[in-house]
Amino acid sequence: MRRANCPSMIQPARRCDMKTKDIPEDATFDEYNNAAGGWGSVKALGSILQQEHVIASGTRILMHQNKPEGFACVSCSWAKPADPHLFEFCENGAKATAWEITRKRATAAFFAQHTVTEMEAWNDLELESSGRVTEPMKYDAASDRYLPVSWSEAFDDIAAQLRAMDPKKVVFYASGRASLETSYLYQLMARMYGTNNLPDSSNMCHESTSVALPQTIGVPVGTVTLDDFGQTDCILFFGHNTGTNAPRMLHPLEEVRKRGVPVITFNPLRERGLERFVNPQSPKEMVTPAHTDISTQYLQIKIGGDSAAAIGMAKRILERDDKARQEGLPRLLDLAFIEEHTSGFEQFADAVRAAPWDELERHAGVSRAELELAADTYAGAGRAMLMYGMGVTQHREAVRTIHMLTNLLLMRGNIGKPGAGICPIRGHSNVQGQRTVGITEKPELVPNDKLRALYHFEPPMEKGLNTVEACEKIRDGELSAFFMLGGNFVRAIPDHGVMEAAWRKLPLTVQVVTHFNRSCVIHGQTSYVLPCLGRIEIDRQRGGEQAVSVEDSTGCMHGSRGRAEPASPHLLSEPAIVAELAKRLLPFNPQVDWDGWVGDYARIRDAIEATYPDIFRDFNARMWNPGGFARPLAARERQWKTPNGRANFMTPDGFDPDPDMPGDAPEVLRLMTTRGDSQFNTTVYSLDDRFRGVWGTRRVLLMNLRDLQQHGLAAGDFVCAETVSADGVERRVPHLRVEPFDIPVGCVMGYFPELNRLIPLFHHARGSKVPAAKSVPIRLIPELREPSLS
Structure with a gap:
C-alpha cells in the first residue's frame, strides 16, 4: 500500500487522547500481490496446524472433511460435491477444523489462574486461544472466576430458574453450526416451554433474504445447485468476498471461467478471490505463474450501490429491448416467461425507465458505460446465475435491493431453468438448515399442526423475538434469561457500548460452547458455560457412534460423522445437553422420548421426517447420498408459492439503500464492517489479513487516499471513529490506524466485530431487522499521539 504524505489540513474541534498500550506498534501494511489459493493457502494451512499443535492428526482428519461418510465443515455452508476433490476443504475450513481439534485446553486450572475481569481485557484471539473448555463452569461472583460444576447441578439450577420465569421473557438463541438434529430438539423444547423467542444468526445476516425472496419467487432460499455451474452462461456477483467466506466455490468458478463464461462482480473492494485464483490442487498452477482470472468485469460500486447498479442494468436492457421492438429485431426480454409466470412487470418497467442515469451513476458510484457493458x-x-452475500443483506434497504436483483433475473427468465437462478451465499455451516427444522421466531413458518398432533401440546402462536428485538428487550431490562446454543452473541450484535452494560443485568445467561469467548466474560448475574462436543468429534451414545446432518447453501442435506476423539471425557453432545435440560424443565410428556432420541439420533431424524414429510422423505436412507439430497423448491420448477401464485416484479421506490445517511456531507463517511482473511464470524485465528496487506492488527480503517487528504490525515495516523446519529448516544471506537486503500471515495472499511460498537441498534434493514453493518455513517476525530510513538 502506498502511504499518503500530506500535512494536517483540518483542525478538529475535539481530539481523543491515545493510550500507549492500544497502539499496534508491530503492525505492518504491505500490499499482497499473489492470487487467492496457491502457496499462500498452503502456508496458512501449515501455520494453523502448527499453531494448534495438530500437524499429524489435523492432516489425517482433514482428509475426511466434506467427504461422503466424513464430516461437514464447521465453518461455511457452501455445497458439498458428490464427487469431491482429494482435498475438499479450503484454507478457512481447515482453520476452523484445526481450531476445533486443537490440543489446547481451558481446564479448571486455567480458570483458577485468571479472573473474569482480567480476561475481559483480552482480545478475541487471546480469549479463544485458551483452547477447548473441558467441563461445565459456573461464574462465582465472590472470586470473580468460573468454577467447575457438575452437569447435574448445572441442569437442575438452570431448569429451576427457567421454570420460575415467564417464558415470554426467556430467549433461546441458536448459532448457525448446530446440526439439524440439535436444532429440532431445541425448537421443540422452547415451544413446549411456551415461547417462540428463537432468534438465530440468520437474523444478523440473511434474514433479508428470508423476507425478500418469498415475496418475489415464493421460497426463502436460493434456487441454484452445483449442477447449474456446468450449464450457466454468465454469473453476476454482488457483495460477497468469495475468497475468504466461501473459498471452495472457487473450484466451480475456475471451471466456469475455463469454459469462457463471463463473471461480473459488483463490490466496493477488489477482493482477491474474485480477481484471480491459483488452484492448490493443480501441480501446473503451483509450479508455474499460471492462474485463473475470475472476474471478467469488476465494478467497484459505492457501499450500498447494488440497487442503483441493478436498476442501471435493467434500464439498459429495457432501452435495448424497446429499440429491438421498434426495429423488429429479437427481443432481450423473455416475454413468454414474463407473461406466463410473472406479475407487476409494467409498473416495474415504467419506474426503471423513469430513473435518471445521473442519479443511478451517483448512487452506484460507477459510470453509465460500465453498467451498460455489464x-x-x-x-x-x-442462462445466468446471480450470487450475493452480506454486502447486500446488511443494509437499511436490503430487502428492496434483493427485490431488484430478483427483478433482473426475472426480466430474462433466469429462474427455474438449468444454469440459472439466484444464490444467496449463506455463512455458517447449518444456518439455513436450522431454519428448515423450526428455529424461527415466526410461528407462521412452523408446522404447528404437526407439532400439536405428534406431541400433544399447544404450541405458542405469539410472534417471538428476533435478534434486534431481543437486544431491545435486554437494553430495556425486560428479559430474564438468555440461553445461547453456540455462537458469540454478545460480540456479534451491534451497539456494544449500550448492550454490554445491559447484558450484565440479565438474571441468567447460559452458553453452550466449545471455546471460551467474549460472551462468557460479558455475562449475566448467574452465568453457566456448558462445553459440548464439536461436530468433528466422535459422538458416542447408548446406541453407538452417532452421525448428524446439515443443510448447505444450495438446499442439499448431508450426513456428517465425527472423526476425532473428544477433547475431554466430560463433554456432552449438543442433543444431549438440550435433552437433559428439557427433561428437567418440562412436564413429563409420554409422546417425547428425550432419552431415546439421544441414544439414537436416527430417531430424531424420524421425528423430523414426520414433522416435515415433504422435505425429509426417507431422511435416514438418503442422508448419505453423494452430494446430499435436495429439498424440494417450487421456484426451481417454476411454481410460485406466493399469494398470487406468480413470480412478482417489485417496483423500486428509490436508489439509496440507507435513507437515514446524512446526505453526502464531506465529513461523513460510510463504514462497512467486514471479516478478515484469518477469521470466521467472530472467531479470529490471527491478527493478519494477508489479502488486504494488513499484518499484526485489526485496529485499522482502510480509506481512499483522497478521503485521507480531505480529512487532513496521513497514512499511519490514529483516529477515533464516531457514529453520526441523532439519538444522543455516544458511539466511539478510539485508536484506529488509517491506511490508504483501493476503495471508493467516501467509503471506509473496518473489521467486524471490533467496530460493532459503532452500529446503532436502530440502524437495521427495513422489513427484516438485520443490523445494517455495511453502511454506518461515521466521522473521524484525529488523535494526539505521544511524541515517543510518533
Missing part, C-alpha cells in the same frame, strides 16, 4: 454481457447470456 448489462450487455448479461443480456447476451442464455
Whole structure:
C-alpha cells in the first residue's frame, strides 16, 4: 500500500487522547500481490496446524472433511460435491477444523489462574486461544472466576430458574453450526416451554433474504445447485468476498471461467478471490505463474450501490429491448416467461425507465458505460446465475435491493431453468438448515399442526423475538434469561457500548460452547458455560457412534460423522445437553422420548421426517447420498408459492439503500464492517489479513487516499471513529490506524466485530431487522499521539 504524505489540513474541534498500550506498534501494511489459493493457502494451512499443535492428526482428519461418510465443515455452508476433490476443504475450513481439534485446553486450572475481569481485557484471539473448555463452569461472583460444576447441578439450577420465569421473557438463541438434529430438539423444547423467542444468526445476516425472496419467487432460499455451474452462461456477483467466506466455490468458478463464461462482480473492494485464483490442487498452477482470472468485469460500486447498479442494468436492457421492438429485431426480454409466470412487470418497467442515469451513476458510484457493458454481457447470456452475500443483506434497504436483483433475473427468465437462478451465499455451516427444522421466531413458518398432533401440546402462536428485538428487550431490562446454543452473541450484535452494560443485568445467561469467548466474560448475574462436543468429534451414545446432518447453501442435506476423539471425557453432545435440560424443565410428556432420541439420533431424524414429510422423505436412507439430497423448491420448477401464485416484479421506490445517511456531507463517511482473511464470524485465528496487506492488527480503517487528504490525515495516523446519529448516544471506537486503500471515495472499511460498537441498534434493514453493518455513517476525530510513538 502506498502511504499518503500530506500535512494536517483540518483542525478538529475535539481530539481523543491515545493510550500507549492500544497502539499496534508491530503492525505492518504491505500490499499482497499473489492470487487467492496457491502457496499462500498452503502456508496458512501449515501455520494453523502448527499453531494448534495438530500437524499429524489435523492432516489425517482433514482428509475426511466434506467427504461422503466424513464430516461437514464447521465453518461455511457452501455445497458439498458428490464427487469431491482429494482435498475438499479450503484454507478457512481447515482453520476452523484445526481450531476445533486443537490440543489446547481451558481446564479448571486455567480458570483458577485468571479472573473474569482480567480476561475481559483480552482480545478475541487471546480469549479463544485458551483452547477447548473441558467441563461445565459456573461464574462465582465472590472470586470473580468460573468454577467447575457438575452437569447435574448445572441442569437442575438452570431448569429451576427457567421454570420460575415467564417464558415470554426467556430467549433461546441458536448459532448457525448446530446440526439439524440439535436444532429440532431445541425448537421443540422452547415451544413446549411456551415461547417462540428463537432468534438465530440468520437474523444478523440473511434474514433479508428470508423476507425478500418469498415475496418475489415464493421460497426463502436460493434456487441454484452445483449442477447449474456446468450449464450457466454468465454469473453476476454482488457483495460477497468469495475468497475468504466461501473459498471452495472457487473450484466451480475456475471451471466456469475455463469454459469462457463471463463473471461480473459488483463490490466496493477488489477482493482477491474474485480477481484471480491459483488452484492448490493443480501441480501446473503451483509450479508455474499460471492462474485463473475470475472476474471478467469488476465494478467497484459505492457501499450500498447494488440497487442503483441493478436498476442501471435493467434500464439498459429495457432501452435495448424497446429499440429491438421498434426495429423488429429479437427481443432481450423473455416475454413468454414474463407473461406466463410473472406479475407487476409494467409498473416495474415504467419506474426503471423513469430513473435518471445521473442519479443511478451517483448512487452506484460507477459510470453509465460500465453498467451498460455489464448489462450487455448479461443480456447476451442464455442462462445466468446471480450470487450475493452480506454486502447486500446488511443494509437499511436490503430487502428492496434483493427485490431488484430478483427483478433482473426475472426480466430474462433466469429462474427455474438449468444454469440459472439466484444464490444467496449463506455463512455458517447449518444456518439455513436450522431454519428448515423450526428455529424461527415466526410461528407462521412452523408446522404447528404437526407439532400439536405428534406431541400433544399447544404450541405458542405469539410472534417471538428476533435478534434486534431481543437486544431491545435486554437494553430495556425486560428479559430474564438468555440461553445461547453456540455462537458469540454478545460480540456479534451491534451497539456494544449500550448492550454490554445491559447484558450484565440479565438474571441468567447460559452458553453452550466449545471455546471460551467474549460472551462468557460479558455475562449475566448467574452465568453457566456448558462445553459440548464439536461436530468433528466422535459422538458416542447408548446406541453407538452417532452421525448428524446439515443443510448447505444450495438446499442439499448431508450426513456428517465425527472423526476425532473428544477433547475431554466430560463433554456432552449438543442433543444431549438440550435433552437433559428439557427433561428437567418440562412436564413429563409420554409422546417425547428425550432419552431415546439421544441414544439414537436416527430417531430424531424420524421425528423430523414426520414433522416435515415433504422435505425429509426417507431422511435416514438418503442422508448419505453423494452430494446430499435436495429439498424440494417450487421456484426451481417454476411454481410460485406466493399469494398470487406468480413470480412478482417489485417496483423500486428509490436508489439509496440507507435513507437515514446524512446526505453526502464531506465529513461523513460510510463504514462497512467486514471479516478478515484469518477469521470466521467472530472467531479470529490471527491478527493478519494477508489479502488486504494488513499484518499484526485489526485496529485499522482502510480509506481512499483522497478521503485521507480531505480529512487532513496521513497514512499511519490514529483516529477515533464516531457514529453520526441523532439519538444522543455516544458511539466511539478510539485508536484506529488509517491506511490508504483501493476503495471508493467516501467509503471506509473496518473489521467486524471490533467496530460493532459503532452500529446503532436502530440502524437495521427495513422489513427484516438485520443490523445494517455495511453502511454506518461515521466521522473521524484525529488523535494526539505521544511524541515517543510518533
